Amino acid sequence: MKFSREIERTARYDIAVVGGGVAGCAAALAAARCGAKTALIERDGVLGGTAGVGLVTPISSVNDRRGRPFGGILKEFCGEVVRLSEYCRPPDDKGPLSKTSVPHIAKYVLLKLLDDAGADIRFHTVFIDALTEKNMISGIVCHDKSGLILIKADQYIDASGDADLTVAAGEETVLGSEPGVYESLYQTGLDKVHESDSSYSVGEAVGLMQPCSVFFTMGGVDMSKAQFYNNKPLTYETFGLTRESYAELFYAGECGFEQDDSDRLPLPQGRVLVFNGSRGDHAVINMSRVVGIDGSNAEDISRGELLGQKQVLHLVDFLRRFVPGFENSYLIESSTSLGIRETRRLVGRSVLTGRQVIDGVSFPDTVAHGNYIIDIHDPTGKHKAIGGHIKGDYYEIPYGALLPKTLNNLLVCGRCISADHVAHSATRIQGSCMLTGQASGTAAAMAAKGGIAPAEVNVSALCERLIADGVNL
Numbered sequence: 001m002k003f004s005r006e007i008e009r010t011a012r013y014d015i016a017v018v019g020g021g022v023a024g025c026a027a028a029l030a031a032a033r034c035g036a037k038t039a040l041i042e043r044d045g046v047l048g049g050t051a052g053v054g055l056v057t058p059i060s061s062v063n064d065r066r067g068r069p070f071g072g073i074l075k076e077f078c079g080e081v082v083r084l085s086e087y088c089r090p091p092d093d094k095g096p097l098s099k100t101s102v103p104h105i106a107k108y109v110l111l112k113l114l115d116d117a118g119a120d121i122r123f124h125t126v127f128i129d130a131l132t133e134k135n136m137i138s139g140i141v142c143h144d145k146s147g148l149i150l151i152k153a154d155q156y157i158d159a160s161g162d163a164d165l166t167v168a169a170g171e172e173t174v175l176g177s178e179p180g181v182y183e184s185l186y187q188t189g190l191d192k193v194h195e196s197d198s199s200y201s202v203g204e205a206v207g208l209m210q211p212c213s214v215f216f217t218m219g220g221v222d223m224s225k226a227q228f229y230n231n232k233p234l235t236y237e238t239f240g241l242t243r244e245s246y247a248e249l250f251y252a253g254e255c256g257f258e259q260d261d262s263d264r265l266p267l268p269q270g271r272v273l274v275f276n277g278s279r280g281d282h283a284v285i286n287m288s289r290v291v292g293i294d295g296s297n298a299e300d301i302s303r304g305e306l307l308g309q310k311q312v313l314h315l316v317d318f319l320r321r322f323v324p325g326f327e328n329s330y331l332i333e334s335s336t337s338l339g340i341r342e343t344r345r346l347v348g349r350s351v352l353t354g355r356q357v358i359d360g361v362s363f364p365d366t367v368a369h370g371n372y373i374i375d376i377h378d379p380t381g382k383h384k385a386i387g388g389h390i391k392g393d394y395y396e397i398p399y400g401a402l403l404p405k406t407l408n409n410l411l412v413c414g415r416c417i418s419a420d421h422v423a424h425s426a427t428r429i430q431g432s433c434m435l436t437g438q439a440s441g442t443a444a445a446m447a448a449k450g451g452i453a454p455a456e457v458n459v460s461a462l463c464e465r466l467i468a469d470g471v472n473l
């Protein structure tokens, strides 16, 4: 590859982590706490990724379904976020404090933990290419305000969410759904929680990805009323509308507000979905939905940002006009980046399947747990979401799902680990992302220290270290 600008700077680390979302932060923190000289490379100026610039506040999959915490950095992070969230409301506000994270606090907590651990956070630094030699990454080229920089490390971790490093280094990845996946989903004995049933079919369509959303927050909300309609089936009649009166709304007919022949109220997600915010009258809204966007495609992302941002004001108008509890509400902020649920996934040494997640299959190399439901926001936009509860108290994630098949100094964590479309709908959740992050950072540090490949790390020793660091395995 030829660049018009020279690469004039080189930095040297034991571990280089690409991506400062919750997964990358946990990876870099774990590696730094193991004594490795660690770089965290983040294209934005804040940490948290989807949880930061994406404003996604709920941290799901923190405990198993009996309430036993998964522990580790995840537990430490959640504890700090809840403790410091007090700063996001007036001291005399004694309303219910959400147990979910607040982006402003989450990004501060991540920064503080990493700084205390001595990690080198390289903000406003975009990973652009990988140099490889004989199944090894020999360096990664990044761009920052000062120009191009070559970052060299013993071990690399891809926490970009989109598997950017994995793809650039030539490793196999996959995008979207496999054929027939929805037809087989309900034959697994899934305990349904979403509206779709076994009649749902997209035939042999492949490569379908979950839609994107722009989160936003509103103030002046009466939360005791606002959540009443959460996830309920909605018709025109629910809010005293008719097809004709709906058609007069200035946004009717565009961006997810298109009417069809049914009685169902046309909303981007087809539902009201509102969470508690940081103070009693604040709401976090997850109601935008942009379908047909590949978040690893540059043109698609720009289109998605445009449609998603348009939806925000339309939804604010809709909520204020029609939904009880929003009469005196106002928009506070919307996410500065489109929330992307699904893009490329590693095809690793193990591929975690939806069936294994639903059945809670045990693996000899389990390094992380999760409890989240199978939760596929309908890629076609016709249904709210597809999925349901897993059978057991938790599911397991094997170390093999973090390991590429060929490269000997790369680990993958977070949203882009090796899982099929259905399994990914559970493992993409923040709790699981942080746990795979901690496992990858610890493993990378062990590999760097021992001068071995991540695949050669003794998994029992890795698990012992994770347990010593508070992870409940």
Ligand SMILES: Cc1cc2nc3c(=O)[nH]c(=O)nc-3n(C[C@H](O)[C@H](O)[C@H](O)COP(=O)(O)OP(=O)(O)OC[C@H]3O[C@@H](n4cnc5c(N)ncnc54)[C@H](O)[C@@H]3O)c2cc1C
Binding pocket: 018, 019, 020, 021, 022, 023, 024, 041, 042, 043, 044, 047, 048, 049, 050, 051, 054, 056, 058, 059, 060, 061, 125, 126, 127, 128, 159, 160, 161, 162, 164, 212, 213, 214, 215, 286, 338, 339, 340, 341, 413, 414, 415, 416, 428, 429, 430, 431, 433
């Ligand atoms: C709309 C929406 C709602 C959700 N709801 C929930 C929920 O209720 N509960 C829950 O637990 N989870 C939820 N999730 C899922 C969860 O938030 C994400 O899957 C998770 O946060 C992903 O974390 P990550 O660190 O793997 O990836 P990301 O958050 O995507 O972070 C990747 C990071 O890498 C950086 N990066 C990417 N490419 C480069 C590059 N080339 N160079 C440098 N940096 C780069 C990005 O800037 C980002 O900071 C939701 C997701 C979305 C989109």
